[in-house]
Amino acid sequence: MMSSRVSALAGATSTHCIKVLAQRYGGFLALCVLVLSPCVFAAQVNSVRLWRAPDNTRLVFDLSSAAEHKLFTLSNPDRVVIDISNTELKKGFGDVPIEDTPIAKIRYGTRANGTLRVVLDMTATTKPRSFDLPKHGDKPDRLVIDLYDGSEETTKTVNTAPAIKEVSTQARDIIIAIDAGHGGEDPGAIGPKKLREKDVVLAIAKQMAKEVNATPGYTAKLIRDGDYYIPLKERRNKARDLRADLFVSIHADAFHNPKARGASVFALSRHGATSETARFLASKENDADLIGGVGGVSLNDKDNVLAGVLVDLSMTATLTSSLQVGEQVLNNMGRISKLHKKQVEQAGFAVLKSPDVPSILVETGFISNPHEANKLATSSYRKFMAKAIFNGVQSYFDRQPPAGTWLALQQHKSGTGLSSKYTISKGDTLSGIAKRHSVSVKKLLEHNRLSDASIRVGQTLKIPAS
Template sequence: MRSFSKKWRSGSGWLGCLTSLALAVALALPAYAGSAVEGARIWPAPDHTRLVLDTSASVDHKVFALSSPARLVIDISNASLKADFDRLDLSGSPIRRIRSAPRNGSDLRVVLDLETDIKPRSFQLEPNQQYGHRLVVDLVKEGGGGAAVRPPQPVLSDNDAGKRDVVVVIDAGHGGEDPGAIGPRGTREKDVVLRMARTIAELINQKPGYTAKLTRTGDYYIDLRSRTLMARKHNADLFVSIHADAFRTPQPRGASVFALSQRGATSETARWLAKSENRSDLIGGSGGVSLDGKDDMLAGVLLDLSMTASINSSIGVGGHVLNRLGRVTSLHKSGVEQAAFVVLKSPDIPSILVEAGFISNPQEEKNLASSRYQQKVARAVFDGINEHFSQTPPPGTLLAWQKRQGGNGSAANQYRIRRGDTLSAVARENRTTVSELMRYNGLSDDQVIVGQTIRIPAS
């Protein structure tokens, strides 16, 4: 008994051997357990295709491209395949077929047979509300980023030769593998904001003197910097990013409008000055000022001036949009807020971010999923944009020309009466008087009806 107790305390003997063996097995288990590829999704976009592999844990991997024929090889260490690649819809992507096989005993090799050569990039994503661990592989079209960039050409209005349209870029947030915020009933932000962005774009394109462009037209992801680059590519007069807010508790509610904060402007100025490739970019839009050849002090001053002007203009248009939103929904804050959102950081394009409501609030989630509510919010955003540019049209645009002409019956100076409108409210918003509106439209009294179109004299 004394001998047994001594061996128990020292860890020697048969019990020590068992303990050592158990420890060795425990340490060895992770090495043999490995990871599994449990699912896959494909998100085709205009300039790239994203392949997402759901994995049971983070993985070590290598990605490389081969030519003649075009292929992409994905090697995943210590992994097995549980997904069925045959069930993937490859239409709209450069992938013709996906093959897979074990490699080196415990590894997995996935081969994509491609229609054309691509540039691959890969990274991993941590679990979120909807998905677990993911390995993301982007197939970027060859030559997509290497072509020479031509200066953007103004969009000429069909109504009047030589007078350009006001260009508004509408950005639907999130997309593809990034669902954005998810409501209690499972409503996804990316779906709601895409529908609203499309509606806003349709309203803008129907208005003479305007052209709308969408940053994304389908369910795919675009990185934040590329969204603002697209606005510069289209020589936009305004960039509007549409989102749906969320909070950790269900109580917060109401729509918001954001412009860039001064702190965000300061950091962006520093980033522009630090990157030499930005020096050839113009500030102030087409025909603006190039930073190329300017010393740091002068370039910094020019950027500060441009940033300040853009922020002031953003707050101005944001105020009009917020005012219109307040007529169709509750507001989270009564004024335009400011924050350092990346998508607002274009130094020469006024930019706003519209939070259409809190998708984390059960009632607002129900509203946001409703097509009727989406139409109301989209109409309010459009009306705010139109109100802003009607008052302060950019030089050289059809709207500016029409304002100088006094609005001689042009469609851009007409207003369609909506439910809740009064002639006095319309007069106040357009900086004129009820008597002037009555005289200009041949009205005998100040009564108007829904659907009636009236002409607005120049302010």
């Protein structure tokens, strides 16, 4: 009888074994069992962290090793319950900042089977989601609980672009979506003196937003305005929801060799664009998936062939614009910083895979390089960097402001047209340039005395007034 009881209780923690066995069979038997079969938990919660984002609350459990978990909700009153198998809590939740969150109270306890149960008493109904993050580098195994505000799914709608700051019914601002990389439990790269990438890029993003908003005809929208994490796909989706004219993701690079240095600009790779076209088509039955910017084009009523052509055209035009604005930004950054590469690089970054919003990723420098880290740690250099990035953005839009914007309207009123000159970039076509500047191909040919539509990279075209 004793051996079967010992076997049945194996796997609980030492503390838990003592309590349960002492209650059921007496202290002497409990001591015997612990000596014969030491009880240890498979995992331990070493710390708990919490971040509040504009539309959700994230709770992160740092674990000593991976552990299975279950998540469910209870109503009347609203509660979120988290069961973590064979796990003990090293410390309580007393220092977890639940103010300004929908969490009223956190309760916990160890169940008879060794499961750690955490109960979140809620002040409002939320949509919880959980997932595991495996140990990576210096980051431990983690259990992440996201509590999304509201009980209903949010759906994307096509909104009219925001009006310009000056009252006008005929023009709109150019919308720049600025994304500070990382955030929350993801600090990004760590530089000398524990300088964190997430703090540096948020400061640069906020400074850039000030530059943008101080410029007539422009409006900045911060994707992340505080210390919280946003999934990569959600970042680019936020830019699409805003109907942004440009998405700029700001980072600070790191490398195992501290001598690596220099700023960089990335656009999406051709392969990344191709794979994203396939993904987009796979989800085209979702009528929230739209392409084409303001006004949008739904793929819901298009057959596969037409949808494929539309998305491919959109991705090609978006990538071309991304490379062009990237060149301008890189040139301006080169005036205040050493460049890691003298041309826009291309990679399959998930955050850049928007089919209809030109997108660039800016590496403001190597935070792992002591010299560059020292500069990135100062507010003055961050201001210079933010201004350099926006100067590049302005240079791009001065040459080709989007139709219907205040900037395009001002250029038209002044008689300068959309641009006086245009330098051919990789991926450009004469028909695409003509469309962008609201002129005909025939007029472009005549104005530049061209016999056919053949153009080359680096060639400069004169753009007639539209």
